[in-house]
Amino acid sequence: MKAHNRSSQTIRDYDNKYYMHPWEGMDSFGQADRTISASAEGIYVYDEHGNRLIDGPGGMWCTQIGYGRRDMADAIADQVMRLSYHSPWNTASEPPAVLAKKLADLAPGGLNNVFFTTGGSTAVDTAIRYMHFYNNRLGRPNKKTVISRDKAYHGSTFLSASVTGRDRGKNFLDVDRERVHLLPDVNPLIRPEGMSLDDWCAAKVKDLEDAIVALGPDSVGAFIAEPILASGGVIIPPNGYHKGCMEVCRKYDVLYISDEVVTGFGRLGHWFASKDVFDIEPDMITCAKGLTSGYLPLGACLINDRIVDPISGPDQEGVMFNNGYTYSGHPVACAAALKNIEIMETEKILEHVREISPYFLERLHSLRDEPMVGDTRGIGLVGCVQGKVTGDGDSYALDQQFGAKVDEKCEEMGLIVRPMANMCVFSPPLIITKTQIDDMFDILREAIRQVAREFPQAA
Template sequence: MHAKGQGLPQIPETATTGLSNSAAMIRAYDNDHFLHPWEMMASLGEANRTISTRAEGIYVYDETGRRLIDGPGGMWCTQIGYGRRDMADAIADQVMKLAYHSPWNTAGEPSALLARKLAELAPGDLNHVSFTTGGSTAVDTALRFIHFYNNVLGRPEKKRVISREKAYHGSTYLSATMTGKERLHTLFDTEKRLVHFLPNVNPNLRPAGISEDEWCRAKVADLESAILELGPDTVGGFIAEPILASGGVIIPPEGYFKACWEVCRKYDVLFIADEVVTAFGRLGHWFASESVFGVVPDIITCAKGLTSGYLPLGACIISDRLLEEVRLRAAPDLMFNNGYTYSGHPVCCAAALKNIEIIEQEGILEHVRDISPYFLERILRLESNPIVGDARGVGLVGCVEGRLQGGVNGEGDRLALDREFGNRIDRTCESLGLIVRPLVNMCVFSPPLVITRSQIDEMFDILEAAIGRVAGELGI
């Protein structure tokens, strides 16, 4: 363990690599051998990524020892913060007690206890948990269950799932099929026969003179119209994030989520709440579906904050009602043959149990509800800047969206201009001590839930200074 603020140790230059220190070696190995998520192919091997060396609380330290606030909380997931000794001890204890057992053949204490705990925390009769490796596989499991369920019920045509523009649901074949981010240029195949996308629900896009309530009714009508157009006998499910996180923290109009749930009940369409981001405290509750939006879904998918990112784990939580319908119709040899080598991995489940214990014992949900209004106040202040098109948030998740009318020379296509904004803000923020992880022209925030009021000030003071600098560079 390196001392606080100390850079990576120096290593001798070698004739074979020409590298003078371990940071250069790590960056070279990273470029040469690690195919990162969302890697740019044209510049493969040319990245100059910051090297994360250690972390503590809400801060990550780079290869030079520089301290950076983790604004996006890793990938929306570091709820309890970094460097928790109690979490490390719980993980180590389980490793020594039982590092692995096959979920096909045996039961285990951590997975059974965690399944029971999630059943207690989840709304309604969502009492059965299929453990997965992360959010994508949790969504994949939910989609496969819809197909399985309708096959068992003798409705093989009822397979289409309705999703939304700007939605992000994962990277497996099925979950990527449900992803509706139109700027996500990809040559990967998806199964277009299984999905139908609804128009953007962002209330900021509503025409002049249309109230938010009218916009909400129109967006709910989009769902009902789609079900009727496709045929209720072909639509198996509707999948929705309560807040469209990776789409840019899009907050649908008030009442939208519940109204969509009611439409789904009307037409016997299963409602999947994708709470991979919003569960485990991001909005101040274990799950947002019922506590924030008044909905008891048929299925909830979750991951990320389930372990605060300490180990990979996801869960698909399914209604008892659905499973009972299957059980009553099941032939003796019928199996739900879906699962993974690491389903219910004992060490990952032990980490999740400790994570939930920490959140409970330290009152982190209450802290989020208490501090969220100040988080929102600070983020909304940024709207006064001429290069900020919109600032929005709820709970401890928010977004600052850039607005450039032209490039440095007043020219450029829309996507290039938006990327220019994001890249400039990213570089400037990092130089000042803040990670923002731009999504094109949007800086998203989902800091560790343990963030304090003074740290919120520190975070947004840096962002405000960075925006000012970028505005000056662009002559705005």
């Protein structure tokens, strides 16, 4: 079958008839009118009509170095011809070995043990399974409950979905609720009137300690937390929150899993945010997305020496960590990750993020003067614009309408946004310039103003 020569209508027909998309809305199943992405370059995606669109969400938080890099394509092609695959179980090869060392060098402290996965969900699965394995080997078979948070997103495989706290009321898929406990929302925006951020932080850390005590320290195996709750609406916990939670975890011998699938690889201006931004050295870090800038699927779980050394060595004969994937340490994906890191180092992309982030946040927060904007929040090159809609009828339905209409207007004017109810989230490619930031937020402002005319009840 020849590629790249079908009409838009044929592609759309095939897409609707044969392709069941992730997070598929069953009310429009087989009848969706999705934009067809035809090509991409830099921070731009081109649709089937040749229209140029700024990629505001950076794909799914992942297109760090931008699209269409010839040097990345060459590195991938070279590895395909050299060694396209090998069994990760009983053979080794250069790309995963070198990448594992590189990640250990970039990660904080003792996070020197790298387990490669197929993406973020399987990285979180691996972290939870390692916690199970670790406690079983230490003779603590009941220490397995995972504490997560309301609004958290950790993936869509069974274990990662089980520890996800976002949209649980609308989830028609089964999850393991018996060994998961969700803490209340940490969003400072909802704190009681008159409460300081410091007091809010103390209360949220206390939520964790209270939960561990109530559940029993002998039953709680891990606390999992995104440094910022990305898909939950770019919720940024108050200063000191993560460090306080780490101290609580150490007090009760609970493993701390930092889910850096979004924040890793430059999104906040550092390779990993855990230590450099939030001053913690977790027991495990999960990552994916920006690891290859979305060029190929790859994830990893980085495991601290402190929880590997006690259960490894000559006295562990016959003991195996029975977890793995056919594509663990895939040599082509690992070659892509190595090239991605090389590009980011050579072109000083992390330094660029730290330099340009204040301007990105300034333009983001300038939208607060729009009547339909209830809040803006962000850190690094990730941000959220939250709508404020009031009126008769179901508030959630109004929020959905707001997000959908802003999305539609933005696309008409050349911007992709990611609507989540009444929120639009941004995580553009890290190579974005000031001029492109201006273009992005100018389009968003105009879209919000146009939508406001359709909501006369707007606050």
